[in-house]
Amino acid sequence: GAVVSQHPSWVICKSGTSVKIECRSLDFQATTMFWYRQFPKQSLMLMATSNEGSKATYEQGVEKDKFLINHASLTLSTLTVTSAHPEDSSFYICSASLGTGYQPQHFGDGTRLSIL
Amino acid sequence: AQSVAQPEDQVNVAEGNPLTVKCTYSVSGNPYLFWYVQYPNRGLQFLLKYITGDNLVKGSYGFEAEFNKSQTSFHLKKPSALVSDSALYFCAVRDRSGNTGKLIFGQGTTLQVKP
Numbered sequence: 001g002a003v004v005s006q007h008p009s010w011v012i013c014k015s016g017t018s019v020k021i022e023c024r025s026l027d028f029q030a031t032t033m034f035w036y037r038q039f040p041k042q043s044l045m046l047m048a049t050s051n052e053g054s055k056a057t058y059e060q061g062v063e064k065d066k067f068l069i070n071h072a073s074l075t076l077s078t079l080t081v082t083s084a085h086p087e088d089s090s091f092y093i094c095s096a097s098l099g100t101g102y103q104p105q106h107f108g109d110g111t112r113l114s115i116l
Numbered sequence: 117a118q119s120v121a122q123p124e125d126q127v128n129v130a131e132g133n134p135l136t137v138k139c140t141y142s143v144s145g146n147p148y149l150f151w152y153v154q155y156p157n158r159g160l161q162f163l164l165k166y167i168t169g170d171n172l173v174k175g176s177y178g179f180e181a182e183f184n185k186s187q188t189s190f191h192l193k194k195p196s197a198l199v200s201d202s203a204l205y206f207c208a209v210r211d212r213s214g215n216t217g218k219l220i221f222g223q224g225t226t227l228q229v230k231p
Contacts, residue, residue, distance in 0.1 A: 006159065032217045043206065043223045044160075049216060057216075093159050100217030102148045102167045102210075107159035 003027050004096050006108025014116055015086060021079045021111045023094030029074035030096030034105060035067070038091045050077050084115045118143045120209055122222035129197045129229055137192040137225045139207030147209040149190040150219065151181055154204040166190060177201070197229045 003026040011019055023033060032051050036044040048069050050056040056069035066088075068080040077096075081088055091112055095105035119142045129135045141147065148167055152160040164175025171183045181192045190207060204226050208219040 002162075004159070034218075041224075041226075043221045046218060049218065091157075095160075097217050100210075100215050101212075102165065104150055104162045104165055105217070105219060106162060107152075109159045110157065112157065 001027050002098075002106040004030075004094065004106045004108040006094050006111055008111060009109060010112045010114075012114045012116065013084065016083055019081045019084055019113060021081075021092055021094070021113075023077045023079070023096065023108050025075045025096040025106070028096075028098055030077075031074070031099055032097050033071060033077040034095045034097070035069060035077075035079050036093045036095070038093060038110070040091075044093065047079075081113065084113070086115045089113055089115045118209070118211065118220050120207055120220050120222040122205075122207055122225045124225050125223075126226040126228060129227070131199050131229050131231050132196050135194050135197045135201070135227065135229070137205050137207075137227060138189070139191060139222055140187070140189045141207075141209045141220075142188065143209050143211055143220070145212055146185075147211055149181070149183060150208040150210070151175065151179070151190075151192050152206045152208060154206065154224075160206060163192070197227075199229050199231050202227055202229045 005024045007022045035047045047062045048056045048058045050071035052071050052074050071077040093110040095107045097105045121140045150165045151163040154160045166173050166183045174180045207222040
């Protein structure tokens with residue numbers, strides 16, 4: 001149980017294009033989803049927290065207009081990297097949680113984004 | 117400020133030997149505590165959590181963790197390491213008083229198990 005699917009797993013695109021990453025909770029309804037960015041050999045950096053039907057809460061220093069998050073249903077959240085540039089290249093990981101208490105976050109397998 | 121420390125960047129252990137990956141935290145109150153494992157180019161897999169009660173928590177793949185309130189530690193352990201345990205391990209905490217569900221992660225510890 002508690003499976004989170006993230007798609008695509010790898011994307012390469014040209015500078016200036018927009019890229020959408022999907023995060024789905026397959027067997028549970030996620031009240032909250034999280035988006036992280038991870039640099040090689042480093043810990044996860046929380047970008048934003050999203051709740052179904054409301055605006056995402058972004059962490060300090062994360063550009064809202066650059067990283068658009070939509071949480072349309074209890075099983076789907078999307079992250080769109082707009083007008084991507086090489087410095088946006090990274091490993092992006094989503095997670096979903098049944099609640100904000102003792103329930104663990106369950107993670108997708110990540111998306112490797114490479115901007116040429 | 118709330119923080120999680122994993123003092124070792126890397127832990128090396130021989131297969132069959134016991135392993136310990138250390139974690140200490142600085143969070144107000146009594147946080148929820150978690151351990152996750154990450155294999156290359158994958159997301160994080162949940163191993164175990166501490167909520168309350170018995171200080172020794174058992175989790176997936178034979179891992180366990182010991183909660184020590186006085187030392188604010190939550191070390192991950194396994195009696196007999198396998199080569200397949202080699203991965204990146206993250207300790208994480210969540211403040212019970214908060215309602216955001218955010219996790220605070222340690223910087224990660226690479227576990228290398230040699231045959």
